[in-house]
Amino acid sequence: MSTPPHSGRPDPRGYPPHQEQPQVYIPQQPTAGQQAYGQQAYGQQTYGQQDYAQQDHGQQSYGQQEFGQYAGQQYATAPGQSQYGHYGQSAAQQYPPLYDVDQDAEYADYYVPEYTVLEPEPEPEPDPGYVLPEVPVSSWSVDNSRSAWISRGALVLILLVQAGLSFRLGGSAFAQEAKFLMSDGELSGLISRFGLTGARSLSLAWALGATALLFGATRLLFNARAGLAAAAVYSVLESTAFTGRYASTHSLSLFLLAASLWLLARTRQAGPLAVLPAAPFAALAPFAAYSAALYLPTLTVLAVLTAHRSRGIGAFARGGLFAVATGALCAVGVRLVGMPGGWRALGDDSAFGLLEQSAKWSGVALLVAVIGAVGYVRRARMGEMPWAGGAVQGTVRRAALGLTMCATPLLAPLYQAWLGNGSSLHIHVGFGLLFAVPMAGLGVSRMMGAHFRYPQIGIMVYVAALVIGMAQTRELYRPPDSAAVIGALRDVVDDKGSYLSDDPEISAYYLRAQTRPGQWHQADRGAALSAAVEKHSYDAIVLRSATVPEALRGDEDYRQLAVVRPAGKGGTQEPYRIWVKR
Amino acid sequence: MNRKALLPLCAALVALTGISGCGMLGGDDDPAAKAAHAPAADSSGSSAAKAPYDVTGLLHPDKEYFGVAVDGAPSSMKPVDAFAGTVGKKPNLVGSYSAWGDGFNAPGARNVFDDGGMLYVSWEPFKPGLDKIADGSQDAYIKKYAESVRTTDVPVAISFGHEMNGHWYPWGTKKTTPETFVAAWKHIHDVFQEVGATNVIWVWSPNVVNPVRSVQLKPYWPGDAYVDWVGIVGYWTTTGAHTFDTLYGPSRRQIEGFTDKPVLISETSAEPGDRRRADVRALLDGVRQDDDVIGFLWFNIPKRADWRIQSSPLALAEFKRLIADDAFGFEVPRP
Numbered sequence: 017m018s019t020p021p022h023s024g025r026p027d028p029r030g031y032p033p034h035q036e037q038p039q040v041y042i043p044q045q046p047t048a049g050q051q052a053y054g055q056q057a058y059g060q061q062t063y064g065q066q067d068y069a070q071q072d073h074g075q076q077s078y079g080q081q082e083f084g085q086y087a088g089q090q091y092a093t094a095p096g097q098s099q100y101g102h103y104g105q106s107a108a109q110q111y112p113p114l115y116d117v118d119q120d121a122e123y124a125d126y127y128v129p130e131y132t133v134l135e136p137e138p139e140p141e142p143d144p145g146y147v148l149p150e151v152p153v154s155s156w157s158v159d160n161s162r163s164a165w166i167s168r169g170a171l172v173l174i175l176l177v178q179a180g181l182s183f184r185l186g187g188s189a190f191a192q193e194a195k196f197l198m199s200d201g202e203l204s205g206l207i208s209r210f211g212l213t214g215a216r217s218l219s220l221a222w223a224l225g226a227t228a229l230l231f232g233a234t235r236l237l238f239n240a241r242a243g244l245a246a247a248a249v250y251s252v253l254e255s256t257a258f259t260g261r262y263a264s265t266h267s268l269s270l271f272l273l274a275a276s277l278w279l280l281a282r283t284r285q286a287g288p289l290a291v292l293p294a295a296p297f298a299a300l301a302p303f304a305a306y307s308a309a310l311y312l313p314t315l316t317v318l319a320v321l322t323a324h325r326s327r328g329i330g331a332f333a334r335g336g337l338f339a340v341a342t343g344a345l346c347a348v349g350v351r352l353v354g355m356p357g358g359w360r361a362l363g364d365d366s367a368f369g370l371l372e373q374s375a376k377w378s379g380v381a382l383l384v385a386v387i388g389a390v391g392y393v394r395r396a397r398m399g400e401m402p403w404a405g406g407a408v409q410g411t412v413r414r415a416a417l418g419l420t421m422c423a424t425p426l427l428a429p430l431y432q433a434w435l436g437n438g439s440s441l442h443i444h445v446g447f448g449l450l451f452a453v454p455m456a457g458l459g460v461s462r463m464m465g466a467h468f469r470y471p472q473i474g475i476m477v478y479v480a481a482l483v484i485g486m487a488q489t490r491e492l493y494r495p496p497d498s499a500a501v502i503g504a505l506r507d508v509v510d511d512k513g514s515y516l517s518d519d520p521e522i523s524a525y526y527l528r529a530q531t532r533p534g535q536w537h538q539a540d541r542g543a544a545l546s547a548a549v550e551k552h553s554y555d556a557i558v559l560r561s562a563t564v565p566e567a568l569r570g571d572e573d574y575r576q577l578a579v580v581r582p583a584g585k586g587g588t589q590e591p592y593r594i595w596v597k598r
Numbered sequence: 599m600n601r602k603a604l605l606p607l608c609a610a611l612v613a614l615t616g617i618s619g620c621g622m623l624g625g626d627d628d629p630a631a632k633a634a635h636a637p638a639a640d641s642s643g644s645s646a647a648k649a650p651y652d653v654t655g656l657l658h659p660d661k662e663y664f665g666v667a668v669d670g671a672p673s674s675m676k677p678v679d680a681f682a683g684t685v686g687k688k689p690n691l692v693g694s695y696s697a698w699g700d701g702f703n704a705p706g707a708r709n710v711f712d713d714g715g716m717l718y719v720s721w722e723p724f725k726p727g728l729d730k731i732a733d734g735s736q737d738a739y740i741k742k743y744a745e746s747v748r749t750t751d752v753p754v755a756i757s758f759g760h761e762m763n764g765h766w767y768p769w770g771t772k773k774t775t776p777e778t779f780v781a782a783w784k785h786i787h788d789v790f791q792e793v794g795a796t797n798v799i800w801v802w803s804p805n806v807v808n809p810v811r812s813v814q815l816k817p818y819w820p821g822d823a824y825v826d827w828v829g830i831v832g833y834w835t836t837t838g839a840h841t842f843d844t845l846y847g848p849s850r851r852q853i854e855g856f857t858d859k860p861v862l863i864s865e866t867s868a869e870p871g872d873r874r875r876a877d878v879r880a881l882l883d884g885v886r887q888d889d890d891v892i893g894f895l896w897f898n899i900p901k902r903a904d905w906r907i908q909s910s911p912l913a914l915a916e917f918k919r920l921i922a923d924d925a926f927g928f929e930v931p932r933p
Binding site: 187188189211212213497498499500501502503504506507522526527529530563564569570571572575576577578579580581591593596598 | 628629630631632633634635649650652654748784788791792793794796821822823824
């Protein structure tokens with residue numbers, strides 16, 4: 017505000033002290049102001065901002081910038097206000113009419129020094145010792161420790177829900193679980209001390225770790241809100257609940273992939289060499305579960321795409337380095353422990369059926385991911401904070417990232433449909449979705465809109481995913497009800513007998529106190545079963561069968577001891593039939 | 599809702615989820631692991647998780663079965679208790695008759711089992727003929743019967759088409775062939791096996807061959823896989839044989855030619871008269887002394903003759919004296 021000085025001191029700008037000046041000027045001001053306010057309040061005024069802009073002259077430039085057109089109109093139609101309006105801009109222009117020639121003559125005796133103001137030389141900017149890297153702008157209003165703690169709290173809630181969904185699944189061991197517990201060398205030795213519960217708890221720990229890493233990776237690639245949404249979507253998938261409960265190395269493999277993904281995101285701004293810590297995790301994953309190998313190319317592409325912003329063409333070096341390191345470690349692994357099994361087992365499942373099932377299991381997450389990818393390609397940011405500029409990835413890179421993340425979940429279904437082998441597909445889809453859910457998280461975040469404008473959409477997506485996931489898990493997770501058959505066999509077996517069973521692993525695991533695993537043999541059907549019965553070498557035969565097999569019908573050597581039906585009503589499991597030597 | 603309320607709400611939600619999660623954790627146990635260590639009955643689980651009754655231990659008992667058929671049993675156990683009071687020993691086998699078409703007397707079977715014994719059912723196919731049973735057209739009834747037996751889950755001895763070598767029953771030699779009898783027997787047995795009624799002891803019980811010497815038993819034999827016990831129906835009459843060997847021996851010598859299954863005197867009594875006391879002594883001594891014979895079932899019903907033991911005080915006294923031997927009777931084991 018350029019208010020004229022009213023003290024008796026000589027004005028440095030050359031104005032003489034003029035006490036009477038306000039007396040001349042001030043009477044005009046209220047009149048003009050009242051006039052203007054009156055008209056604004058009761059006349060043509062419709063924009064509140066205008067009122068504000070005119071009251072506070074300090075804000076005038078802002079007001080004029082935003083509403084310049086209206087402001088101009090206002091000045092034109094309000095007589096007397098123009099004088100007031102211009103006052104702030106150029107007070108000097110207003111004053112000259114008040115000082116006539118006589119007044120100048122009255123003060124002519126005063127010495128008026130002449131001087132020029134020298135602008136000081138600007139200080140030279142020191143060379144920056146440290147330049148902050150480009151930081152992705154958070155969608156939260158402020159990225160402080162409080163918002164970080166809120167994010168972590170929400171993540172804990174999500175993980176609790178995931179743990180709850182996994183704990184929902186009870187029951188006895190699956191055959192594969194029992195096999196895993198009984199046979200796999202040293203790991204088995206460690207795990208067998210804690211039994212099935214210990215192995216399942218370990219599985220859950222890996223699964224929860226994978227979700228947390230997924231949150232971290234998505235937060236680094238996009239933002240915390242997308243990260244939470246991604247973790248929420250991932251935590252309620254049927255595959256997540258299943259692998260979290262199922263004592264196998266699938267969840268370990270998922271954890272390794274997630275760790276690799278997180279490291280890629282973490283090192284996205286560092287030099288290409290920083291990608292190397294991600295390689296061992298990626299290379300170990302296929303040895304935990306062979307299906308993870310399908311996703312090593314995805315990780316390589318992500319190594320390139322995540323790095324591109326900060327490293328330009330060096331990103332390709334990063335991707336190459338990652339691929340070479342992972343490949344080399346895999347080769348060493350194959351040399352040491354051999355090729356992971358189950359790679360190319362052909363089956364005769366219907367390809368269409370497998371794709372349809374995959375769509376049921378991963379459809380919601382994939383759809384949201386595609387929405388997220390489309391939104392991401394169209395706009396890099398939602399624009400919640402227009403003042404926060406900064407570089408964003410180009411359209412091509414965004415499109416490539418969206419495409420990579422959305423295409424990855426198709427790998428396992430397509431590969432297994434091509435093989436015609438649907439074994440464990442409901443678990444394998446989870447591997448692909450691990451890479452799609454960051455985009456799904458972004459999709460949920462985008463659908464909720466800037467500043468959580470439509471939170472109901474996010475809630476809707478989450479509830480839909482939760483309900484579908486729970487229903488599918490219940491349908492898929494059907495461990496054999498072996499309690500009754502184990503109870504019946506307990507009185508039959510000893511440490512000397514030889515036993516034929518459809519589930520030798522389960523019997524061997526649960527009856528490990530009474531028998532050795534070597535006493536249990538895998539049962540077959542048809543001629544093989546007839547031969548086994550003829551040989552009369554087994555002390556007990558345990559089959560899961562709706563009817564008495566022809567080989568045992570009217571057999572003089574074996575007596576059907578019991579037919580044990582699963583406890584649950586409406587179950588699809590066939591009853592266990594136990595034959596013992598007469 | 600203000601922000602201050604939001605945080606406690608989140609915390610409450612987290613806590614609730616955690617508690618429910620822990621609740622599920624606490625409720626989560628491995629029933630199979632329990633079953634591997636503790637007896638199924640102790641785990642107080644549902645009956646479906648329990649193994650069905652295993653009759654293996656009942657097939658070759660150390661002691662002799664002491665059975666009785668009395669009117670009114672097993673729907674009520676009072677007649678059996680009265681008989682036990684009369685002879686001074688509790689029977690562990692209770693005979694009953696079930697016509698083809700009747701439902702399985704599940705409450706009766708449970709009554710007997712709860713009293714420490716086992717139900718013995720003579721299943722009498724008066725109609726519609728053994729060929730109908732063999733061809734599967736009666737399967738719905740057989741399955742229902744078998745399902746009822748299975749769910750009762752107590753041991754039951756079933757004798758289908760007893761005295762098949764006689765001509766006096768519709769399923770006897772006049773109306774049907776041995777092949778049809780065997781086919782019907784095997785078919786019923788197979789249906790029971792499919793259904794899982796493994797708590798049945800199958801008793802193949804011909805009449806003693808003495809009155810029907812011309813009929814060979816072997817063609818009626820379904821095979822060792824289909825039969826658990828050989829039952830022999832043979833009454834001590836005033837005109838018939840009067841030693842254990844002359845009454846049952848001829849039949850047993852034929853049977854020994856094709857099987858070595860345990861033998862139960864599955865229906866017997868002594869006709870009132872001068873010889874009754876001696877006949878009772880011959881029967882009980884014979885059963886006790888013969889290692890292959892696992893017991894007898896006394897027919898204590900007045901029918902054509904008064905077969906009740908209490909109708910002859912002298913014979914009853916002898917019966918009481920001999921049946922008191924520790925070799926007779928035992929409690930059918932609980933699971």
